[in-house]
Amino acid sequence: MTPAGHRTIPVDPATAVLLTPLPIHDVTLRGFWGERQRLNRDKVIPHCDEWLERAGWVGNLRAAVDGTLATNRVGRLFTDSEIYKIMEAMAWEVAREPSPRFEARLAELSRLLTEAQAADGYLNSFYDYPGGPERYSDLEWGHELYCAGHLIQAAVARLRAGHDDALVAVARAAADHICREFGADGRDGICGHPEIETALVELYRATGERRYLDQASRFVERRGNRTLGDTMYGGRDYYQDDVCIRDAPVLVGHAVRALYLTAGAIDVAVETGDQALLEHLAAQFDRTVERRTYLTGGMGSHHHGESYGEDFELPADRAYAETCAGVASVMVAWRLLLATGEPRYADIIERTLYNIVATAPSDNGDAFHYVNTLHRRSMSVLPDPNHPSLRRTDGMRAAWFTTSCCPTNIARTLASLGGYLATVDGRGLQVHQYVDGEIQATLPDGRGVGISLETAYPLDGMVRLRVTQSDGEPWALSLRVPGWTEKATLRYGATTHQLAPGTATVTEAWQVGDELTLDLGMTPRWVRPDPRIDAVRGCAALERGPLVYCLESADQHEVDLNLVEVDTSAPFAVREPDDLPGSLAIIVSGTVRDEATGGWPYLPSQTGRPARQVKLTYVPYHRWGNRGPSAMRVWTPAVGGP
Structure with missing residues (x-):
């Protein structure tokens, strides 16, 4: 200690x-x-x-x-x-x-x-x-x-x-x-x-x-x-x-x-x-x-x-x-x-x-x-x-x-x-980052408080919190609701609350053993760049929870990642890849155009170039490069969707 x-x-x-x-x-x-x-x-x-x-x-x-x-x-x-x-x-x-x-x-x-x-x-x-x-x-x-x-x-x-x-x-x-x-x-x-x-x-x-x-x-x-x-x-x-x-x-x-x-x-x-x-x-x-x-x-x-x-x-x-x-x-x-x-x-x-x-x-x-x-x-x-x-x-x-x-x-x-990861103030305890673990804290007035967190985050958006230390007097437990979430809920007692991004605070005379369940949702989502970011205008990137995803050539050996487009209106499939344990891959639909045979690269239209349908596998960006030399991209030209 x-x-x-x-x-x-x-x-x-x-x-x-x-x-x-x-x-x-x-x-x-x-x-x-x-x-x-x-x-x-x-x-x-x-x-x-x-x-x-x-x-x-x-x-x-x-x-x-x-x-x-x-x-x-x-x-x-x-x-x-x-x-x-x-x-x-x-x-x-x-x-x-x-x-x-x-x-x-x-x-x-x-x-x-x-x-x-x-x-x-x-x-x-x-x-x-x-x-x-x-x-x-x-x-x-x-x-x-x-x-x-x-x-x-x-x-x-x-x-x-x-x-x-x-x-x-x-x-x-x-x-x-x-x-x-x-x-x-x-x-x-x-x-x-x-x-x-x-x-x-x-x-x-x-x-x-x-x-x-x-x-x-x-x-x-x-x-x-x-x-x-x-x-x-x-x-x-x-x-x-x-x-x-x-x-x-x-x-x-x-x-x-x-x-x-x-x-x-x-x-x-x-x-x-x-x-x-x-x-x-x-x-x-x-x-x-x-x-x-x-x-x-x-x-x-x-x-x-x-x-x-x-x-x-x-x-x-x-x-x-x-x-x-x-x-x-x-x-x-x-x-x-x-x-x-x-x-x-x-x-x-x-x-x-x-x-x-x-x-x-x-x-x-x-x-x-x-x-x-x-x-x-x-x-x-x-x-x-x-x-x-x-x-x-x-x-x-x-x-x-x-x-x-x-x-x-x-x-x-x-x-x-x-x-x-966490702080205290005169009201109580604030949790800013979600981890599987334990938090013990002393409030400014000297009272000891504690919680345990059970979660698979960031694989899962479910966070179960249990009070492990409290003197029975009221104190506030504040939880950050990330800006990326759209359907967050907090359940404690018999009540479930819909949460907006920001901070959710519950003040109770907490007893040891009291539980709350925070569900942040982990639906994959496409994001688009501000149009002033010219370099990736017309592209989309894939996120899930706090993780940015990427395409890596290790998952699509026969596809030139420089020639793909993703269909952002198509449904997602999620699976655990065999060669990246502890992660989830997201499968999306897209197309890959045939490579040009040569000649001047600036044409009135590229729409006539043949394209074929492909399934593209996205993996968490933080895992890229762990399977050997690879090409990779986060932003991909996109069709469909908003």
């Missing part, structure tokens, strides 16, 4: 917000997400840790201790950050469930960091050694503060689990160095890759030391003053330094940078009581979701710069939708949910969790998507499993990348996932 006085929780506002998150100990996961947490613990984290050694990135720290960085350093300039993210993942895991293996590894790495750290608190294996680059000589691309931010995040995880140990001492020394170096009397600079902002606020929350919050606020306010140099990736908006964050109407530039900055700015706004900034950030993110986000929740439509496009510039076959951007989007939406209570933020979290976060790791936990395209025209390419991959867009998950930010981000997210 968590030691007294500590809340093992990834986001823990010190200032009162509308909803209070729960420690990861208060949520037990089984089913879909429980299986992925076990996979993360047993395979993903050890796999990443092995590659950190294999690629030589931990060796960089040893070289820093030995004084051999000039000849022995390998990898890109931000490799330290991946070590810190795996340390954070281990810290959450041992807080959730003891692990002597992870504890020993954390101690080993912490000793190494202690030895590598400079006397003034500076720590980075790419800079500040004889013959190497000078520290803070390249704020645009150097990632020094970004790396320090991830170090601090790992230490916050340890602190919140009650361990004030060597890792915490290293991180606090690094944070104090940054406050001196970039404080009111120091460098008037910012990092080209935001992350330090959120880290410093969380360290303030964990320690109560105001200087960390003040420094985070300085970094946020310095954005947009054009202090960073210009870049070929769309100018200074690439790293959000072209316009003050209070003036920018929508997220621009590198998607991960923009989202990390937004998360940090929300944290600053909450802790400083800056309601105007908070409202602006919410509007900024809302516009981004409404105009610059893929059906899967993915963000980033430009390969050049891993960045946002213009409004409605969302080409399926050029979707970048980096896994890290999905993680960062969840971070932003969760903070806005806590601050506003608006269920639409839980909706985007659900969409992104099931269709980006769950898509990234392979079923075996030993390979990962960096990019999450929505259309793979040709067969994906198998990467070399023995070397870090340079290629992120080949359609197959790779064991490791030369830039491996995504696998480690997935590891720390899954390890701390229990802290993103």
